[in-house]
Amino acid sequence: MRRIVIALTVAVMAWLAAAAPAGAARSFVLKNGEVGCRVDRGDVPGFGAFMLPTATQVFRADGGGLLACQGWLPGGARLGHTYRARIECNGEPVGRIVVTPSGRVNAVCVFPPGTG
Secondary structure, X not given: OHHHHHHHHHHHHHHHHHHHHHHHOOOEEEEHHHOOOEEOOOOOOOOOXXXXXXXXXXXXXXXXXXXXXXXXXXXXXXXXXXXEEEEEEOOEEEEEEEEOOOOEEEEEEEEXXXXX
């Protein structure tokens, strides 16, 4: 009986050791309620901070990732022209924001490998 327990323990430990790197190398996706997205004050001139309700975040196996967010300017506001700018994402200058004249907001952050 003791040999079976030891053999089973060794087999489980070997399986866990082999499974850990494979699990760590996987990519995964979070959507909407699982991830939040906020436009900071100053990202769009004339507007304070506001939330974007639709978001998708992809975590890649290489440590990079992508965060894409969509929504509308607060209060149904509109712009006279398309607004484009670079923005910071979690303190890194890796993002772009586009606001259409209708007030649609699209923000994307692309994190290079090894930053996640």
